[in-house]
Amino acid sequence: MTEKQGDPRHLETLDRDLARFSNLESATSLVARPTVGLGISFIFVVLAGLAAMLLFDQSNNLLIVVVAACLGAYMALNIGANDVANNMGPAVGANALSMxxxxxxxxVFESAGALIAGGDVVSTIAKGIIAPESMGTASVFIWAMMAALLSAALWVNLATWLGAPVSTTHSVVGGVMGAGIAAAGFAAVNWPTMGTIAASWVISPMLGGAIAALFLALIKSRIIYREDKIAAARVWVPILVGIMAGAFASYLALKGLKKIIKIDLPTxxxxxxxxxxxxxxxxxxxxxxxSEGLENRNKSLKTLFSIPLVVSAALLSFAHGANDxxxxxxxxxxxxxxxxxxDFLEAASIPIWVMVIGAFGISFGLFLFGPKLIRMVGGQITKxxxxxxxxVALSAAITVIVASWLGLPVSSTHIAVGAVFGVGFFREWDAERRIKKARLAMPERASYAPEERRRRKLVRRSHFMTIIAAWIITVPAAAILSGTIFFLINSTMG
Structure with missing residues (x-):
């Protein structure tokens, strides 16, 4: 070994060079991931088109069905990337589950829900948004559905890129409405139905937030703020898990098993x-x-809720796959x-190969692009x-049951994210209440400066405003995009 090679300064330089290579490798890996994801997504979309080519049993309109299958696969990928975060985000944010x-x-559970209990019959015009007879001809109807599918997928894709969890249901509703208006005018739209959907934008997140806040208040008052937390937990945790099991059993009976058996609300x-x-x-x-041997502190209580939380995430995924x-x-x-x-006036049953495209697309979208929104819902809105x-999970199940009783078409996204906000805002209110109570007991304590009070807010206001804005513009944005796409398709094909 030469003197230069044995010099400690030379070794330090070598270490720095190796570190640079290591950083370069990490950076290359990070850059490659989106490319790999896009590549796999493209292959899946192409395979969906090939499946349609092989399984569609007519030569007439084969090209149209192939293109539609590719668009359906693209939409399913976007649902997996955006919508599934609502079910998994809370469990990941709470460290009950790894990513x-x-x-x-x-x-597993999204695919099982989609294939076992999903899509019994789909109306030719989604959820009665527009009158079928207003379409005039089958070709106009097909172009309208194509425009609705593409516009909804593009909007959800944009929202995922911006980091905003939006309702895929409302995206499809907006797409169908926009294409219907472009094809047959404003009179074609069922405005009372649209009014009910608009009401659900406000009611479902507020209801989800209120129910989540009420249960958090119950847990704090009956367990966390008690002298003997473990003894209180032994009484209340079985009751809470029983409530969750009952809520999910009703939820799945009502919403997740429609294809297997029809069950009314009282049953x-x-x-x-x-x-x-x-x-x-x-x-x-x-x-x-x-609870044997657990210390009498809040950290010990977390272990008692972890398994119910994982089970709830799985059940939410099953119901989501069955419905969405x-x-x-x-x-x-x-x-x-x-x-x-x-025929485009009657309801259409979903062929199994179409269901498989939807189920696999949601799974691929979640696997490739889901972590971004999972982190957002699970940890970036509130801790x-x-x-x-x-x-949050219990609120999602109960809110769907209440909404079904009220006859409201709700969005699982709005409910889950509303529940996260409800938990965060309740924590802010509770913290403020406890500070005021402490000040009354100790008047000599100085109050926080305005800047410090803002810093202590437990809900990130920037995310709150971004998400609310995305919710408000989802239907009009998807409608305008869909109407534009319909005009382009109709003028090109006509």
């Missing part, structure tokens, strides 16, 4: 009450055993049905722990 574990559970509530009671009784010895897969493949199924029979995340 990899969340994605694995969501892929679903009865099923939920029975299952909730059984789970409550079964959890009493389980929680007693889990229709957003991706509903217009596609309508196009396939109209292309086969020329979540297992107890707060439990309140």
């Amino acid at each position: 990899g574990g969340a994605i694995a559970i969501a892929v 679903a509530l009865l099923i939920g009450a029975v299952i909730g009671g059984l789970i409550w009784v079964a959890m009493i010895p389980v929680i007693r055993k889990q 897969v229709a957003n991706a493949v509903g217009p596609l199924a309508a196009i396939v049905h109209a292309s086969q029979s020329g 979540l722990n297992p107890m707060r995340a439990y309140c």
